[in-house]
Amino acid sequence: xxxxxxxxxxxxxxxxxxxxxxxxxxxxxxxxxxxxxxxxxxxxxxxxxxxxxxxxxxxxxxxxxxxxxxxxxxxxxxxxxxxxxxxxxxxxxxxxxxxxxxxxxxxxxxxxxxxxxxxxxxxxxxxxxxxxxxxxxxxxxxxxxxxxxxxxxxxxxxxxxxxxxxxxxxxxxxxxxxxxxxxxxxxxxxxxxxxxxxxxxxxxxxxxxxxxxxxxxxxxxxxxxxxxxxxxxxxxxxxxxxxxxxxxxxxxxxxxxxxxxxxxxxxxxxxxxxxxxxxxxxxxxxxxxxxxxxxxxxxxxxxxxxxxxxxx
Numbered sequence: 001x002x003x004x005x006x007x008x009x010x011x012x013x014x015x016x017x018x019x020x021x022x023x024x025x026x027x028x029x030x031x032x033x034x035x036x037x038x039x040x041x042x043x044x045x046x047x048x049x050x051x052x053x054x055x056x057x058x059x060x061x062x063x064x065x066x067x068x069x070x071x072x073x074x075x076x077x078x079x080x081x082x083x084x085x086x087x088x089x090x091x092x093x094x095x096x097x098x099x100x101x102x103x104x105x106x107x108x109x110x111x112x113x114x115x116x117x118x119x120x121x122x123x124x125x126x127x128x129x130x131x132x133x134x135x136x137x138x139x140x141x142x143x144x145x146x147x148x149x150x151x152x153x154x155x156x157x158x159x160x161x162x163x164x165x166x167x168x169x170x171x172x173x174x175x176x177x178x179x180x181x182x183x184x185x186x187x188x189x190x191x192x193x194x195x196x197x198x199x200x201x202x203x204x205x206x207x208x209x210x211x212x213x214x215x216x217x218x219x220x221x222x223x224x225x226x227x228x229x230x231x232x233x234x235x236x237x238x239x240x241x242x243x244x245x246x247x248x249x250x251x252x253x254x255x256x257x258x259x260x261x262x263x264x265x266x267x268x269x270x271x272x273x274x275x276x277x278x279x280x281x282x283x284x285x286x287x288x289x290x291x292x293x294x295x296x297x298x299x300x301x302x303x304x305x306x307x308x309x310x311x312x
Contacts, residue, residue, distance in 0.1 A: 003305055003306050003307065004306075005097060005100060005156075006155070006156075006159045006305050006306060007302075007305075007306040008093045008094075008096055008097045009093070009097055009100065009156055009159040009160050009163070010159045010160070010162060010163035010301070010306070011089070011090075011093050011163060012090050012093035012094050012097065012160070012163070013159070013160040013161070013162075013163030013164040013167070014163040014164070014166065014167040015086045015087070015089045015090035015093065016086075016087075016090045016109070016140055016143060016144075016164070017140075017163070017164045017167040017168050017171070018081065018086040018167055018171070019083055019086045019087045019090065019136065019140055020136070020137055020140035020141070021167070021168070021171040022051070022073060022074070022081070022082070022083045022086065023083060023133045023136045023137045023140070024137060024205050024206070024207075025047065025050065025051070025171075025175065025205055026047065026070060026073060026074065026129075026133060027130065027133040027134070027137070027205075028201055028202075028204050028205035029044070029046075029047055029201075029205075030126065030129070030130065031201070031204070032197070032198070032201040034126075035197065036194060036197065044064050044065065044066055044068075044069035044070070045064040045069070046178060047069055047073060048064060048069060048072075048073075049177075050174045050175065050177060050178055051073060051081055051174070052081070052174070053072070053073070053079055053081055056078075056079060057069070057072050057079075060072065060076075060078070067124070070123060070129060071123065074123055074129075074132075075120050075123060083116065083136065084116055084117065084120075087109075087112065087113050087116050087136075088113060090109060090113075091109050091110060091113045094106055094109050095110075100156045101147070101151060101156070102146075102150050102151065104146060104150070105143065105146065105147060105150075105151075108139065108142060108143045108146060109143060111139075112136065112139035112140070112143070115135060115136075115139070116132075116136060119132055144164075147160065155252075155253060158249040158250075158252060158253060159249075159305075161245060161246075161249045162246050162249050162250065162301065165242040165243075165245040165246050165249075166242070166246060166294060166297065166298060166301075168236075168237055168242050169239045169242035169243060169294060170291060170294045172206065172229055172237055172238065172239050172242070173230075173239055173287050173290050173291055173294070174287075174291070175202060175205055175206065175229075176202075176226055176229055176230065176287055177283075177284060177287045177288075178202060195222065196219075196220050199220050199221070199222055199225050200220055202225060202229075203220070203225060206229065206237045207237070208228070208229065208235060208237060211234075211235050212225065212228055212235075215228065215232060215234070215235070216228055223275045223276055226275045226283075227275045230270065230273060230275070231270070231271065231273075239270060239290070240267075240270060240271075243263070243266060243267055243270065246263065246297075247263055247267075250263070253305070255304050255305070258300070258304050259297075259300055259301065259304055262296065262297055262300050263297070265293070266290075266293045266294070266297060269289070269290065269293060270290065273286055
């Protein structure tokens with residue numbers, strides 16, 4: 001297949017996964033902040049930090065209020081990582097790749113984009129925002145389910161899988177980075193009182209509550225949650241599972257040997273992380289390093305396939 005076609009499919013998958021993850025994160029944070037008592041030092045600014053857009057936000061706004069933050073993360077087209085901008089980019093990539101996917105794939109993404117664009121007014125109130133986010137998450141899941149049942153396991157499907165899992169691994173690591181706030185030694189007494197609720201929210205943001213309980217069979221504890229989301233090989237949103245999916249897809253593609261050393265390096269770095277022996281400050285650095293390695297993996301993927309003409 002042509003390298004430009006592979007690149008469009010890869011980015012379509014990344015943008016759709018980013019759309020769903022942004023909706024998940026904001027929905028879970030909304031429920032958490034509304035449930036916590038006044039005085040627990042969590043706020044909307046944490047979302048900006050997790051998404052890596054704090055600097056861009058403060059170029060446009062002074063106050064990280066609920067309205068400003070949710071608007072910037074959901075609907076601000078000047079923020080390339082916003083939900084609407086990501087969905088628009090996914091729509092454009094799938095529009096120019098319609099010959100590679102079933103017709104219904106384009107229809108689903110187009111309808112989801114039109115819903116997101118035409119219902120921006122509902123973001124001004126909490127109830128409308130909750131319904132909006134739920135519809136976007138459901139739309140992304142419908143698309144993923146449809147593709148799993150209707151698309152042949154060809155190179156096209158493999159590039160979609162690589163893009164989805166790389167974006168998913170990156171977002172899971174960012175949500176885990178939120179744990180550096182929850183585990184910090186200088187956290188307040190009130191924060192300590194509500195830790196279980198906070199960690200439960202982290203799991204909810206990844207739809208991981210039931211699977212965590214089945215695998216860990218223990219009360220919800222910060223270090224156990226982090227270890228599960230980092231290294232569980234069976235949970236689809238764990239970092240290790242995402243890497244395994246990428247490895248499985250890449251081995252069927254041409255020139256895969258060029259990527260093997262980098263993938264092995266990322267996995268070794270991941271498996272070497274000892275959550276029990278890592279301080280919150282060190283954990284933040286470790287997860288930052290992991291995100292840097294994901295960026296390096298993306299660059300290697302681009303150099304291997306997207307900057308070459310892949311015919312055959």
